[in-house]
Amino acid sequence: MAPKVALVDPVLGPLTDDLLTRDVRVYQRQKGHRFSSDDVVTAYLAYQARPAARRVLDLGCGLGSVLLHLAWKLPQAELSGVEAQAMSFALLQRNVERSGFAPRVQIRQGDLRDACLLSELGGHFDLITGTPPYFPPEAALEAEDEQRAFARIEHRGGVEAYISAAAPLLHAAGVLVLCGDARVGARATSAAQVQGLSIQSRCDVIARAHNPPLFSVWTLCPQQASCQVTTLTLRGPGGETTIDSDTLREFSGFERIFS
Numbered sequence: 001m002a003p004k005v006a007l008v009d010p011v012l013g014p015l016t017d018d019l020l021t022r023d024v025r026v027y028q029r030q031k032g033h034r035f036s037s038d039d040v041v042t043a044y045l046a047y048q049a050r051p052a053a054r055r056v057l058d059l060g061c062g063l064g065s066v067l068l069h070l071a072w073k074l075p076q077a078e079l080s081g082v083e084a085q086a087m088s089f090a091l092l093q094r095n096v097e098r099s100g101f102a103p104r105v106q107i108r109q110g111d112l113r114d115a116c117l118l119s120e121l122g123g124h125f126d127l128i129t130g131t132p133p134y135f136p137p138e139a140a141l142e143a144e145d146e147q148r149a150f151a152r153i154e155h156r157g158g159v160e161a162y163i164s165a166a167a168p169l170l171h172a173a174g175v176l177v178l179c180g181d182a183r184v185g186a187r188a189t190s191a192a193q194v195q196g197l198s199i200q201s202r203c204d205v206i207a208r209a210h211n212p213p214l215f216s217v218w219t220l221c222p223q224q225a226s227c228q229v230t231t232l233t234l235r236g237p238g239g240e241t242t243i244d245s246d247t248l249r250e251f252s253g254f255e256r257i258f259s
Contacts, residue, residue, distance in 0.1 A: 022253025033151040035065035043069035053126040063091040167195035182213035200225035
């Protein structure tokens with residue numbers, strides 16, 4: 001069943017009005033890029049890594065799903081977000097404004113590879129997050145929706161670009177929490193080494209039990225660390241809810257299915 005349309009914007013088209021957390025709603029394009037489990041898991045693991053973060057940056061923040069999730073969970077934090085794609089940024093502006101978090105959230109439209117843009121945000125972030133596109137440019141389809149294409153395809157770089165952008169902005173005790181295609185782990189490791197970062201943990205996320213990981217979330221830090229590997233399984237073999245998916249529901253303020 002298609003998501004229910006809440007309003008029709010003359011530029012963005014049909015928009016839905018969806019719960020991101022118990023208390024935060026976001027507008028999304030009905031047929032555009034929409035937040036998914038990777039955004040929720042990224043916010044969850046970022047919060048676990050730095051629950052007392054005071055300065056947070058979300059790179060390539062799209063319509064604001066990770067940024068606003070963290071603004072809701074971290075009432076003490078000042079947050080910044082950078083997004084280049086025009087339709088996603090328009091949604092981001094709407095979603096930040098309606099969230100009630102605008103006094104402590106600053107957003108900029110621009111490319112995360114633009115060092116001048118990033119320098120305007122200042123440095124020493126306790127927590128930086130990012131969800132790079134999963135697919136190389138050759139995977140692009142000519143007729144694909146523009147907003148979805150930039151969220152899926154590495155038109156502005158992949159994990160390497162995000163790690164390169166984040167490294168100089170991290171506090172000495174800060175972390176970068178990065179979500180990406182599970183198959184690009186070697187690229188993430190190599191890019192981290194180039195930037196003087198270590199991967200302290202990797203969480204492999206399995207969409208359905210017994211399947212290979214759908215995506216991974218890496219936590220990187222400036223200190224030397226040995227990588228701890230964990231897994232989250234979102235659905236059981238028959239598609240049933242798991243304890244892990246229940247944990248994510250609770251993180252977002254929704255009732256658990258398991259008692």
